[in-house]
Amino acid sequence: xxxxxxxxxxxxxxxxxxxxxxxxxxxxxxxxxxxxxxxxxxxxxxxxxxxxxxxxxxxxxxxxxxxxxxxxxxxxxxxxxxxxxxxxxxxxxxxxxxxxxxxxxxxxxxxxxxxxxxxxxxxxxxxxxxxxxxxxxxxxxxxxxxxxxxxxxxxxxxxxxxxxxxxxxxxxxxxxxxxxxxxxxxxxxxxxxxxxxxxxxxxxxxxxxxxxxxxxxxxxxxxxxxxxxxxxxxxxxxxxxxxxxxxxxxxxxxxxxxxxxxxxxxxxxxxxxxxxxxxxxxxxxxxxxxxxxxxxxxxxxxxxxxxxxxxxxxxxxxxxxxxxxxxxxxxxxxxxxxxxxxxxxxxxxxxxxxxx
Amino acid sequence: xxxxxxxxxxxxxxxxxxxxxxxxxxxxxxxxxxxxxxxxxxxxxxxxxxxxxxxxxxxxxxxxxxxxxxxxxxxxxxxxxxxxxxxxxxxxxxxxxxxxxxxxxxxxxxxxxxxxxxxxxxxxxxxxxxxxxxxxxxxxxxxxxxxxxxxxxxxxxxxxxxxxxxxxxxxxxxxxxxxxxxxxxxxxxxxxxxxxxxxxxxxxxxxxxxxxxxxxxxxxxxxxxxxxxxxxxxxxxxxxxxxxxxxxxxxxxxxxxxxxxxxxxxxxxxxxxxxxxxxxxxxxxxxxxxxxxxxxxxxxx
Numbered sequence: 001x002x003x004x005x006x007x008x009x010x011x012x013x014x015x016x017x018x019x020x021x022x023x024x025x026x027x028x029x030x031x032x033x034x035x036x037x038x039x040x041x042x043x044x045x046x047x048x049x050x051x052x053x054x055x056x057x058x059x060x061x062x063x064x065x066x067x068x069x070x071x072x073x074x075x076x077x078x079x080x081x082x083x084x085x086x087x088x089x090x091x092x093x094x095x096x097x098x099x100x101x102x103x104x105x106x107x108x109x110x111x112x113x114x115x116x117x118x119x120x121x122x123x124x125x126x127x128x129x130x131x132x133x134x135x136x137x138x139x140x141x142x143x144x145x146x147x148x149x150x151x152x153x154x155x156x157x158x159x160x161x162x163x164x165x166x167x168x169x170x171x172x173x174x175x176x177x178x179x180x181x182x183x184x185x186x187x188x189x190x191x192x193x194x195x196x197x198x199x200x201x202x203x204x205x206x207x208x209x210x211x212x213x214x215x216x217x218x219x220x221x222x223x224x225x226x227x228x229x230x231x232x233x234x235x236x237x238x239x240x241x242x243x244x245x246x247x248x249x250x251x252x253x254x255x256x257x258x259x260x261x262x263x264x265x266x267x268x269x270x271x272x273x274x275x276x277x278x279x280x281x282x283x284x285x286x287x288x289x290x291x292x293x294x295x296x297x298x299x300x301x302x303x304x305x306x307x308x309x310x311x312x313x314x315x316x317x318x319x320x321x322x323x324x325x326x327x328x329x330x331x332x333x334x335x336x337x338x339x340x341x342x343x344x345x346x347x348x349x350x351x352x353x354x355x356x
Numbered sequence: 357x358x359x360x361x362x363x364x365x366x367x368x369x370x371x372x373x374x375x376x377x378x379x380x381x382x383x384x385x386x387x388x389x390x391x392x393x394x395x396x397x398x399x400x401x402x403x404x405x406x407x408x409x410x411x412x413x414x415x416x417x418x419x420x421x422x423x424x425x426x427x428x429x430x431x432x433x434x435x436x437x438x439x440x441x442x443x444x445x446x447x448x449x450x451x452x453x454x455x456x457x458x459x460x461x462x463x464x465x466x467x468x469x470x471x472x473x474x475x476x477x478x479x480x481x482x483x484x485x486x487x488x489x490x491x492x493x494x495x496x497x498x499x500x501x502x503x504x505x506x507x508x509x510x511x512x513x514x515x516x517x518x519x520x521x522x523x524x525x526x527x528x529x530x531x532x533x534x535x536x537x538x539x540x541x542x543x544x545x546x547x548x549x550x551x552x553x554x555x556x557x558x559x560x561x562x563x564x565x566x567x568x569x570x571x572x573x574x575x576x577x578x579x580x581x582x583x584x585x586x587x588x589x590x591x592x593x594x595x596x597x598x599x600x601x602x603x604x605x606x607x608x609x610x611x612x613x614x615x616x617x618x619x620x621x622x623x624x625x626x627x628x629x630x631x632x633x634x635x636x637x638x639x640x641x642x643x644x645x646x647x648x649x650x651x652x653x654x655x656x657x
Contacts, residue, residue: 114447301463308456
């Protein structure tokens with residue numbers, strides 16, 4: 001696994017803690033808006049991390065993680081709106097409920113592989129906005145209108161702005177979840193997950209309970225993405241069914257592919273990346289119109305789509321994996337072996353032909 | 357009773373659309389083992405092309421033929437340029453590329469023609485066409501057009517040498533290559549035909565669902581459900597599955613409606629169409645993955 005070298009990890013952590021405090025010194029560089037943006041990036045990173053646990057490390061394709069994100073966001077919103085929960089107390093509930101939902105969805109998914117699992121999750125992603133608008137749930141979900149919430153308040157009278165606090169809140173959750181994920185993957189269970197990804201039948205013969213691992217991984221993955229959803233509900237202070245459409249799941253997919261399938265650090269890069277592109281779509285569009293002189297509204301999804309295709313050819317290990325391989329080849333260390341956690345993308349080429 | 361018949365007729369009309377898209381999906385699946393998640397968006401794009409041609413003054417049927425031809429070329433190009441190198445790639449790469457195509461088609465259509473919903477004309481005469489009170493002229497027209505297209509396709513695959521070569525290339529690429537069939541081009545041709553059939557479905561359904569870049573999302577999902585019900589490797593099954601699912605969809609909504617009328621309890625209605633499709637997809641995949649007419653595939657380890 002291309003883990004960060006430890007010293008870089010510490011540098012990043014310190015930077016992550018210190019930079020927001022520089023706001024009084026550098027008010028333009030560290031503006032409230034930028035802090036908010038970074039918070040959404042961290043939320044995105046958690047969601048992509050969840051997807052990566054499932055797809056990258058367990059080999060189960062999901063095009064429907066937007067559904068779990070939606071469940072997490074709605075659990076948080078409903079608890080805050082109806083039961084007056086404080087925002088931080090919603091996270092465990094969102095995690096547990098999403099785990100259950102993910103586990104249950106993992107049960108039929110056990111019988112599905114490859115394209116079929118992609119299809120089932122694709123269907124799930126398309127159906128989510130409709131399910132959220134279901135008439136019987138309207139009392140809870142607020143129907144088409146959605147639910148309006150309050151932003152998290154700064155606790156203990158800390159001398160922070162709302163956005164600074166939101167930043168730290170997301171930062172703490174992200175660091176904790178990253179730490180937990182990297183520990184899971186280093187453990188026996190993590191190796192079992194990857195063994196199932198690499199060769200399902202061999203894992204089975206070695207005594208790994210593949211059904212249990214696959215469903216539990218589905219649950220954990222859903223819980224991660226659900227926590228991201230819950231965080232986003234308090235960050236944006238609003239949930240509405242139509243924001244959880246299929247394109248949300250596409251964003252997670254682009255995060256996964258850009259960051260690298262089967263790379264924890266890459267998930268963070270992927271999350272940062274898609275929020276960045278999403279937010280600069282307007283600028284991109286004006287660039288195309290004014291500087292290139294094309295009468296064409298370039299949207300973020302065109303960029304995403306092109307990247308999805310191009311990356312599959314050029315950097316199947318994602319940007320993180322690609323850069324890592326590049327650095328290694330520069331250093332001329334031992335011959336570059338395929339990364340242990342490299343995605344199934346580089347393996348099993350004969351799969352398609354065997355199934356007849 | 358009349359309402360029931362109306363629902364049945366409109367189910368058959370929807371079913372014709374689903375049958376077309378499902379057939380397109382099956383054609384690609386049979387030859388390459390890929391599920392084309394971008395099929396719906398490709399059809400949507402072709403529908404916009406026909407709309408554009410009509411606003412430039414062409415008549416409906418001329419625009420129809422040009423748009424279908426365009427999507428044929430587009431399909432061949434996509435296969436040759438984008439999918440050819442991925443022929444033996446793992447599933448995830450293929451799925452990701454299809455999702456990429458979906459995103460590109462959707463956003464480019466939105467960029468060129470905007471996301472505003474547009475009206476789309478019906479080519480069928482309003483008066484003295486259709487059976488009053490049961491089936492509208494457009495619905496009847498849709499069923500007729502799709503039946504003609506399906507018959508043509510059937511004849512093409514059954515009675516022409518090219519159709520035979522394409523079937524051979526799909527069933528047994530190696531053998532086909534040995535007897536001199538250019539398998540690569542047959543696959544590309546299959547893609548082109550699938551895209552063209554999809555385009556027919558898009559153009560036919562646009563009058564009903566109105567024209568917008570997201571119009572095919574639900575239809576694609578129902579088409580997948582149809583293909584699965586019929587057995588995903590079976591073209592005839594896909595067509596039958598399309599009609600079954602189309603009627604089923606309307607019957608479920610109709611039953612929900614009747615229950616609400618009788619008891620006042622809302623269970624299911626038009627707002628849950630995609631959820632119904634989701635349930636069909638998961639149900640068929642887990643309970644009877646081979647569908648009604650499909651072969652059970654045994655994997656050799």
